[in-house]
Amino acid sequence: MLKLIGKGVSPGMAQGKAFVYKDALLRDSELYLIDDSQLDDEKKRIKKAIDDVSKCLTIDAEQIEGKIGKQSADIFRAQKAILQDSHVINEMNRTLETKMINAEQVVRTVFRLLARRFRDLDNEVLRERGDDIDDLSRRLLLSLAGIHAHSLEHLPANTVLVARRLLPSDTVFLSRSSTVGVLAEFAGPAAHAALLARELGIPCVGGIPDLLETVHTGEVVLVDGTMGAVVINPSRQALQKHNKAFEEVRKRRETMVCVNTVEGTSTVDGIEVSVMANVRSREDVELAMQCGADGIGLFRTEPFFLSTKHFPSDKAFAMFLRNSLEPARGRHIDVRLLDIGADKNPIYLHLPPEPDPFLGRRGVRVLREYPDLLAAQLRAILEVSQEFGIGVLIPMVTIESDVVHVVSWLKQFASEMGIRELPRIGAMIETPAAALSIASLKAHVDFFSIGSNDLTQYTMAAGRENPLVAKYFIDDHPAILRLIELVVRESGTTPVSICGELAGRVDVILKLLKTGIRSLSVAASLVPDVKFAIRGIENKKGRKS
Numbered sequence: 295m296l297k298l299i300g301k302g303v304s305p306g307m308a309q310g311k312a313f314v315y316k317d318a319l320l321r322d323s324e325l326y327l328i329d330d331s332q333l334d335d336e337k338k339r340i341k342k343a344i345d346d347v348s349k350c351l352t353i354d355a356e357q358i359e360g361k362i363g364k365q366s367a368d369i370f371r372a373q374k375a376i377l378q379d380s381h382v383i384n385e386m387n388r389t390l391e392t393k394m395i396n397a398e399q400v401v402r403t404v405f406r407l408l409a410r411r412f413r414d415l416d417n418e419v420l421r422e423r424g425d426d427i428d429d430l431s432r433r434l435l436l437s438l439a440g441i442h443a444h445s446l447e448h449l450p451a452n453t454v455l456v457a458r459r460l461l462p463s464d465t466v467f468l469s470r471s472s473t474v475g476v477l478a479e480f481a482g483p484a485a486h487a488a489l490l491a492r493e494l495g496i497p498c499v500g501g502i503p504d505l506l507e508t509v510h511t512g513e514v515v516l517v518d519g520t521m522g523a524v525v526i527n528p529s530r531q532a533l534q535k536h537n538k539a540f541e542e543v544r545k546r547r548e549t550m551v552c553v554n555t556v557e558g559t560s561t562v563d564g565i566e567v568s569v570m571a572n573v574r575s576r577e578d579v580e581l582a583m584q585c586g587a588d589g590i591g592l593f594r595t596e597p598f599f600l601s602t603k604h605f606p607s608d609k610a611f612a613m614f615l616r617n618s619l620e621p622a623r624g625r626h627i628d629v630r631l632l633d634i635g636a637d638k639n640p641i642y643l644h645l646p647p648e649p650d651p652f653l654g655r656r657g658v659r660v661l662r663e664y665p666d667l668l669a670a671q672l673r674a675i676l677e678v679s680q681e682f683g684i685g686v687l688i689p690m691v692t693i694e695s696d697v698v699h700v701v702s703w704l705k706q707f708a709s710e711m712g713i714r715e716l717p718r719i720g721a722m723i724e725t726p727a728a729a730l731s732i733a734s735l736k737a738h739v740d741f742f743s744i745g746s747n748d749l750t751q752y753t754m755a756a757g758r759e760n761p762l763v764a765k766y767f768i769d770d771h772p773a774i775l776r777l778i779e780l781v782v783r784e785s786g787t788t789p790v791s792i793c794g795e796l797a798g799r800v801d802v803i804l805k806l807l808k809t810g811i812r813s814l815s816v817a818a819s820l821v822p823d824v825k826f827a828i829r830g831i832e833n834k835k836g837r838k839s
């Protein structure tokens with residue numbers, strides 16, 4: 295038995311089997327020459343890898359078709375067609391026979407060449423195929439390495455995912471039905487892995503050094519995401535203790551969910567607070583409704599755009615939104631425009647690397663430079679807003695023209711589509727500049743939503759994904775609370791909500807209420823705890839009521 299201590303970044307307890315997530319492409323596989331006696335074996339290895347990956351691609355296509363749509367599923371079907379193309383198979387066999395090198399090197403050689411051929415083409419769409427080829431090569435190498443070639447989506451039930459760090463493009467495929475816990479070497483409370491885990495209601499412990507060298511796939515793991523404790527290969531006693539605590543937590547949650555079915559949440563002295571949920575998929579929206587959320591305060595759209603290899607059409611986005619939002623029909627819903635750039639880059643945009651990505655082009659800055667990307671989203675949102683009362687959130691606003699630009703295009707598309715009633719439009723307040731410019735911004739919007747994660751990183755000058763400056767990333771620092779209070783005060787009658795991770799910290803709710811905040815949006819799984827905490831609070835000195 296081994297105990298590890300990290301930082302609890304998503305609460306709850308779990309027990310499962312470890313799956314250590316390593317990227318095969320990061321490790322250079324060995325190059326060795328083979329002789330005639332090994333030729334057949336290497337051929338069989340290649341054939342088996344092709345068969346395995348083809349099967350996985352078929353499954354991926356089916357699942358993505360159900361979850362997102364046919365257009366996205368076709369990417370996987372096209373990859374399968376390339377993999378089974380006789381020219382590609384012949385090229386692999388020819389390389390094997392002429393160079394007499396091991397299967398891994400055959401895959402690397404053939405697919406590198408193939409990717410280059412696509413990338414040298416004049417046609418942009420075909421050039422993008424280069425990434426699909428790299429992805430195929432990666433899958434084949436995983437299969438040859440004996441690593442079961444599933445994406446994270448196909449993890450077996452009761453998996454505790456163990457990773458160095460998770461990127462948004464990895465996490466797109468995480469599913470609550472298989473992953474019961476997440477351990478990450480690098481993951482502060484505002485890291486994307488932590489955020490996603492909280493939204494899925496999956497306990498997560500981050501900041502565990504040398505994790506990948508310590509835990510092995512298949513080992514039994516106990517996770518306490520509240521205390522930040524992990525036990526590998528627990529003794530019988532440790533297991534009993536864990537099960538007892540797990541049962542207590544489960545009972546407490548059940549009671550809270552029952553309490554939440556009662557409408558409205560107020561403090562002891564009668565201050566009404568709305569508690570909405572942050573979501574990114576239909577699964578999250580369902581969980582939010584089960585947990586008693588008053589609405590959807592933040593629909594993050596990045597996973598949808600990052601999960602496709604080609605630029606999705608407005609129709610595909612509208613279909614995704616309609617399907618995802620159905621469980622929250624009739625509720626307050628705010629959908630955020632795509633917040634990409636920095637660490638989230640869809641491969642089809644080919645955003646060039648920047649020296650300071652978090653201080654570079656992200657959120658609305660990207661949307662202003664890619665008119666098609668903005669147009670597809672606004673058209674889809676306008677279409678869906680006819681059925682659902684949607685608000686549109688503009689991410690990473692810094693200057694007034696960021697908002698003016700989006701609002702003018704929204705009006706233009708609405709008039710082209712013959713839509714008279716515009717959706718509510720809101721600005722994310724995530725930069726100190728925006729927080730200090732409420733007076734001018736409010737002339738253009740219907741509401742504000744404070745993104746405390748970014749507001750903290752930009753105010754405290756501490757990167758939210760950088761564990762080395764974690765002690766500076768203090769999201770309830772008096773400087774942050776003063777900015778929040780200023781936003782509430784200057785906004786006057788314009789509604790203000792807060793949707794960063796700060797909103798879900800039950801230990802800070804009273805301080806937030808004192809700034810005048812009356813609307814919170816938190817990870818769906820936290821809604822019961824936050825509502826429960828509000829009901830026990832007395833806020834005599836609270837501002838606005």
Ligand code: PEP
Nearest residue numbers: 745746747748793794795
């Ligand atoms: C925030 O910055 O607080 C926020 C809600 O946006 P995200 O975490 O998606 O950047």
Ligand code: MG
Nearest residue numbers: 724745747748
């Ligand atoms: Mg943000």
